[in-house]
Amino acid sequence: MSKRQASSSAAASPRKHPKRAPDQSSLDTFFGASTSPAAQRNPKPQTPARQSDSAQAPIRPVGRPSSPAHPRKGSSGNLQHSAAPEVIDVDLLDDPEPAGPSSSGPRDRPPFESGPPKTGSGQPTSDLGAVTKVSAPEYPSLSVDPIAFDLGVALWSPEAPAPYSFLAHALSTLSETRSRIAIINTLTNTLRAIIRFHSASLLPSLYLLSNSLSPPYSPIELGLGPSIISKAIQDVSGLTSAALRRLYNQTGDPGDVAFEAKSNVRTLIPHPPLLICGVYGSLLKIANSRGQGAVKQKQSIVHKLLVAAKGEESRFLVRTLSQHIRVGAVRTSILTALARALVLTPPLNLPTPATVDSPYLVSAELLAKVEPLPTKPSKKIVDDARLQVVDRFSAAEALIKKVFVQHPNYDHIVAALLEAGIDGLAERVPLAVGIPLHPTLGSPMRSLDEVYERISGTPFVAEFKYDGQRAQIHAVRDDGGILTVKLFSRHLEDMTDKYPDVISLIQHVFSSSPDLSSFILDAEIVAVDPNGGLKSFQELSNRPRKDVQLHEIKISVCIYAFDVMYHNGQILIDLPFRSRREILRTKFPPIKLSQPGAARLDHVESCHSEDGRDAVEEFWLRAVDSQCEGLMIKLLDHGEVVENAAGSKEKSRKKPLPATYEPDKRTSAWLKLKKDYVVGLGDTLDLVPVGAWHGNGRKAQWWSPVLLALREPDTGRLVAMCKCMSGFSDVFYKAMKERYAEDSENCSKRPLWGHVETGGYSPGVYFRPHEVWEIRGADITLSPVSVAARGLVSDSRGLSLRFPRFLKTREDKSPEQASTPDFLAGMYRDQQGKGRDQGGADEGQLVDVDLSEAADEDDDDE
Structure with missing residues (x-):
């Protein structure tokens, strides 16, 4: 999901x-x-009545006789x-209830039959006059080159x-x-x-x-x-x-x-x-x-x-x-x-734009110079006028995307555009407290060696990546002393009502800081025990989610703050991380209230690169052995990133890498080193692909994600346990789409293979189970969706695999040799014995989530 x-x-x-x-x-x-x-x-x-053709749905007036009416x-x-139900009678337009089905004749007809409905005798169904079918208006093609699209003729009635x-x-x-x-x-x-x-x-x-x-x-x-x-x-x-x-x-x-x-x-x-x-x-x-x-x-x-x-x-x-x-x-x-x-x-109601001075608008004279695109355009555009228009496009796109990720509200953006045009957008729609900005995203790394190679000596800080729920905390105190606090999830959903203990903590922060007026923090909400020890995400997910009262809270949380984007009216996202981190640690000291169950505020545990590589590696091992998911590596100052295309004979190039807060970007200034990303960590499973969904974005032409199943040896059934969309190459995607072509013998919109149990999963298409894939995952989690191994660990929930990743096709195995629920349950028990209960989702909703899917969707949007 x-x-x-x-x-x-x-x-x-x-x-x-x-x-x-x-x-x-x-x-x-x-x-x-x-x-x-x-x-x-x-x-x-069906009762034949007067109509002899049961395949035709009769159209007849229902209710009182027709008379002139004004809807x-x-x-x-x-x-x-x-x-x-069967005809629109103008006299019934204001009736509060639609008339019921008629019992005087058949209502069913073949779904794709065309042509006017007829009675059995071929006579009109009513003496009220001819019925009419209004054809849809004709519009020009919209997929043509926008520069050549003609707006000289109104596409609908003027001023309508x-x-x-x-x-x-x-x-x-x-x-x-x-x-x-x-x-x-x-x-x-x-x-x-x-x-x-x-x-x-x-x-x-x-x-x-x-x-x-x-x-x-x-x-x-x-x-x-x-x-x-x-x-x-x-x-x-x-x-x-x-x-x-x-x-x-x-x-x-x-x-x-x-x-x-x-x-x-x-x-x-x-x-x-x-x-x-x-x-x-x-x-x-x-x-x-x-x-x-x-x-x-x-x-x-x-x-x-x-x-x-x-x-x-x-x-x-x-x-x-x-x-x-x-x-x-x-x-x-x-x-x-x-x-x-x-x-x-540009909107017509604006003053005549100074297109020459605007970096975004184009004049009619420039557009007139643009040459039409050839039928088979070359890869390189040589039309100078078109290149100028493309430059305007790029500048405008960068502006609107930057404004939107900092202030994702179409209402405000459209109002500003219609009032002042694109040139006045940034000034009228700034980053603001109370409106969540899209968070910065980290780029995954496979090892510390890869991290050091990527950042090339630039100072960084390594921070624990806690297994909780990412939260963006907004707070502002107005001139009258009224405090407003909002909490938003990683996907910008308002979750303020879930955490009254966090609201109480923020109120304490303001009461102890008279000079504080507003802030936006990026943080992780983590379940903790009374002594401050970390608990699993599974336990955090057991907290109530709606209309939570403070006295009902049984699981305490700690707010691990790791960034600040706004403070006392000042936007900080353009500052390097070292400066933002200093503001965070000086203006927001740790807080531990004395009340039982109260939320806490703390900084993420960290290690500096200046401490030496041995210290960083030891810090990484601590993260692996703890309840954390891994490390976040963050550049402290602006630096450079090494770029070298695979197979290229050119020397490595260094690209500027800012340490600013980059909303909605997967930046190399933030590197994500998670336990499940490291090669060799965790057991593998042999699973059978039994279904899939249509892909999104770049993967729209392929199957992604794919539903994978275990095999129950006693019954021979295949039981779905997780979705997978990581580890596939484009070549593999194409081959899989050919192998599982829609409506072929291997793929159907309906479940044709009865020995497959999908549980709570409902794929868009179903696969004929006939091959086995080797899959590596991070952890095994209790799932409300999967029914795999249900009863072996929990009576009410099955087991699922977090962060599943495709390794290879096991051509030496048949579905009868796929992994079993007993094997999965054994992996789960071993995981529990090692203190690695990660049972839940990462950085978001408190549900069973496939994070690889979320990450890939982010990539598609970029």
């Missing part, structure tokens, strides 16, 4: 921890919520109505809000390509058109493209179950739940089901188009529905959206509702496209 979980200050209600997008198991029940298994096995025969239009720009059909067109284009160039071009042209023709739709578009509704630290939770969406599709399309199930079995995607289900639906009167702002506003209404009747209200909103959706809108609307839009637009791509869009198309 990935730690990465990709959020607007628009909602006034309290935020909850964001829900993970529906997994495959919930999608598998997506369209079966209202149908019992018995009913699916033995469906009732009410809400503030979002969408029709406020409820639709009957941006239609959702345009965004659906963009999402459709994105879903059809894996080319990064095409993705960036499509996003750039989409945002250019929105900025030019309706800039108020820019913010909702960014959230909808990023599959979110608000910043990650103030998440707005949709709270939609699959049954709400499936019922809305069923009501709007007129299909039975069995027909929807057949559609889902054929397509495997709820958005595709909605598209096919609505493909034959006709309406008596065309509906006003959905708007981008309207769809986003409706999603906020769903998220903010509370109390009695909330489910009914959510159902009504989803129903109205689907009634008004046309063509591709249905597909991507349902994918958005199910929080899985399936396009290759990661955050970095969106920010890149936003920067390029602003370079080419």
Whole structure:
């Protein structure tokens, strides 16, 4: 389960921890919520009635006779109505409840049948007039070179809000390509058109493209179950739940089901188009529905959206509702496209930009000089005008990405861009207390020798890498003395309510420091015993997680602070680590309160390179034998890093390496030496690949991660125990995708091999078990997801492997010779006996997490 979980200050209600997008198991029940298994096995025969063709779904008016009506239009720009299951009767638009299914005729029809519905006699189904099908608007290609994209002609009605059909067109284009160039071009042209023709739709578009509704630290939770969406599709399309199930079995995607289900639906009167702002506003209404009747209200909103959706809108609307839009637009791509869009198309309401003086904007004269790209462009661009535009692109991208990682809030960024343009962005959206910045990430090393080779004599400090939860602590005391404290996780989620003891500690820090007004600390929250000894992450994960009261805390924690990014109104991230470390240690001394169970504040245990290599190696061995995960090696001063491409005959080059705090970068100024990274540490397992998920980012064309299983010798079953996405080369990925081609004899969307038990894992595809891989891991952990070895160590939980890494394919072994649950349980007991219970996740959520997946996702975003 990935730690990465990709959020607007628009909602006034309290935020909850964001829900993970529906997994495959919930999608598998997506369209079966209202149908019992018995009913699916033995469906009732349809009554023929007047229609003789049971394959056609009749379209007929439901309810009272038709009369002129004026549907009410809400503030979002969408029709406020409820639709009957099989036909949209304009007189029923304001009815509070949709009409129920008709019993006078069959409702089921083949999922992909096209053409107008017919009755058995071929006569119209109603005497109210002809039904109509409104075709989706035509838009130009969005994947073309943005410099050549023509905005001279409005893409929708002048001065009208941006239609959702345009965004659906963009999402459709994105879903059809894996080319990064095409993705960036499509996003750039989409945002250019929105900025030019309706800039108020820019913010909702960014959230909808990023599959979110608000910043990650103030998440707005949709709270939609699959049954709400499936019922809305069923009501709007007129299909039975069995027909929807057949559609889902054929397509495997709820958005595709909605598209096919609505493909034959006709309406008596065309509906006003959905708007981008309207769809986003409706999603906020769903998220903010509370109390009695909330489910009914959510159902009504989803129903109205689907009634008004046309063509591709249905597909991507349902994918958005199910929080899985399936396009290759990661955050970095969106920010890149936003920067390029602003370079080419600054907001119209700004004063005439001085494009000559701006390092980001381009003039019309310069654009006119850019030559069209050839059909087969060469690797090197020789067009001087285009090179100048590309330079502007690079400068704008660097600015927007820098602002975003320090202040990840689209609301604030878009407001500043529309008010002052890209030139005024950094001044209006600075790093601020209360808004988490993306943390600096460490680069993994395999040995101390590799560390010394990389840093080439630059002074460093080695620090214990504690096995806890990374926390970013924000605190500010206003002029009235009111103190505000916020805690954020590694992935910027607000976890303040989890740690009231930490809040109490910070209050003590301010009460004992009258000159202190604000700070941002980077720290690790670690479970400790009464004597200060370290406890495992597993014990930290047993603390309550929501609405925790101070008197309920039974597991004490220590805040091991290792960096400070902000202090008393001063931004410190541009200072070298030596200076930041000095401020941290002088301004925030260790604190141990006398109250039982109170949180503590301390500095990470460390060792300087000036102490000599022998001291550093001894310090490393202490880390290996302790409850720590390893070491973090951090440069104290700006230095240089040695670069030499493998196989290159050129001499090694030295590249400047700043010791600044680099948000969201995996920098060589921070090197991560973990116990599981060191060659030769830990036993290996022989596991069988039994499934996989579609990759993300750079790995989108491959299977990643892969689900691995043990074999139970008594039953012959294969039992899934962990996901793996580390240790593979690109060559291996390609070969694996060929070996496990989708819908081949080795790969299926459905579980065809019954002797495989996946437990809590729900892969996107299932593999035919026929080969064995050798896997090395860091530690064995109790897992709420895996059922491997359940009952051998714990009655309620199975065992899983932390940080699994592929070593090689065991061609000399068959699945019958794979490792067994007894062998895994023995490894776990040996680990416990050595005091190496690392049972939990690293640096993030208190759940069973595959950190190799999180690390690779970070790499993809970079």
